[in-house]
Amino acid sequence: MLQLTNLFKASYKSILKNRMRSLLTSLGIIIGVSAVIVMVGVGSGSQKRIAQEINALGDNMLIVFPSFSMRGGVNRGAGSFNRLTMKDAEAIREGAVLLKYVSAVVMSGGQVIGNGNNWSTSIQGVDPEYQHIRMWELVSGAFFSERDVRSRKKVAVLGQTVVENLFGNTDPVGQKIRIRNTPFKVIGVLKEKGQDARGQDQDDIILAPSTTVLVRLKGDRFINMINASAVTLDKIEKAQEEVSEILRREHKIEYGEEDDFMVANQTAITEMASETSRIMTKLLAAVAAVSLIVGGIGIMNIMLVSVTERTREIGIRMSVGARGSDILTQFLLEAVVLSLSGGIIGILLSMGIAFILNTWSDIRTVIEPMVVLLSFTFSGAVGVFFGFYPARKAARLNPIDALRHE
């Protein structure tokens, strides 16, 4: 083999001599590489955002839902559905050592009137610890207390959206509002949280004592769910088991019978949500990888044309002593240099696109170094793979025939 630097120089020169064509050839690779990087970047960006938003939901949060129960293979149906009560929440609060906060959650909704305006919103009955579980901060007033819950006091804490729609810019603390014709006193205002991962406005909410909502607004026995915080993140699964045990005892579920409730934890929800976007990312990457291969075929096409067009040049090189292997290496190097420089430009382009997306749009893009490395390597491999056939074709030419080629 000749000095590789010499052959590299020859390839480099011939690429520069056909600037426009080289650029167009590389374009396939440029688009392919930048598509892979940006697509995967968008995918993992949204994955990270979802994870972050779910983590922002609460502090090591556990959620207990009621679920259908089966006894002896018979689904007991709707009557068995809403099986969580205040007693259950109380039992968990009393019994669980791995939980730091516990709150019953009673969901309701309806028309709210205040300050001469009205607004339809969701009303959640919760316990004071709910504030810490969901990491709500107050901008004004105070959260209700344990005593307010026990005495079913008609007090409410308003979310920003509700405040804006009823009171505009004035501070509503101390004002009266009517929720479904029941008068409540506003004692606090929540700090703005914005939209959640599904695009729902988290500030369109009124929080009131769980007992008040359950008894005075809904007139019901069953609560919708129980939220709790584990003491630490790594205890979250142990806490889950603990809650299960307490509830099975409480519901008198015998060994071997199924739970009539479900305990989910925040990390599990996070994983579920990011699984979807992970599949999406893979799909996008696959589509982008196809475009890389198409780019490779473009290189092969141009190299084949180039071999035909430069048959005379090959003949000249052979007549002054180039071996077949020298010609092979030169054309192969040309293909690889084309695809690798396409790869580099593609990487730079994808960085530019990621920057533009992050700066001027809602789409968050995270460029993964691993993906950059992979697509760069892949573009080189594309060059070798698709450059080999035309290069071998060139190397096999007979010098006389090559020289006679017009």
Added chain:
Amino acid sequence: MKPVIEIHEIKKTYHVGEIDVHALRGIQLTVEEGEFIAIMGASGSGKSTLMNLIGCLDEPTSGQYLLDGIDVSALSKNEYADIRNQKIGFVFQGFNLLPRTSALENVELPLFYDRTRRIENPQRAAGEALNQVGLADRMDHIPSQLSGGQQQRVAIARALVNQPSILLADEPTGNLDSRTSVEVMSVFQALNQLGMTILIVTHEDDISRYGRRIIRMRDGYIIGDVPVKNRLNADSVLASMKEEEPCCS
């Protein structure tokens, strides 16, 4: 005198479809160091085929060919390439320079493929070769910026740069007007004067008279092999041309 080329009973047959074309039907030839031979013949006489075989661009169907005492007919493709690189300088009718490549780089090309690296400074060697053909001031020009005669002189410089044993030229003046033809022949004569063995193929009687020996071919055979009588001197022909056309120099 030591023989540079010894050819015994060389035959070359091409297969065109189902027809066999016998381009060479048994050639016997010995060329000694320092000779200047013109091979003549009508088209189809086999002169170019013979030239390509001598230049190791093509392989004979049968027969033996010794170049500098080495039996070339037994060599592999790669060894053929190396022989072309080390021992042969080839000049073509159509110049065959790399387009969009400077004269200097064109001349450097054979050194680029020289695996022995016997020439230490390829760029200087290429410069010297260009100087030898009188193009020292055109080194950076690309072929399209040069006249036909200048291009052919670049091609001669390229053929010289590897210090070959023989210089082969296939119709070197075929694409040139009469005046530049003589200029090119003057370069060949000067090189021969310095001891270079030269073979040219031509169908022009005038051109053949710049050599020392004429070989005539017909139908794949050598039919005549005579020394040149009334040898022309390119430099004096050029001088007389200037006298005839003072307006156009």
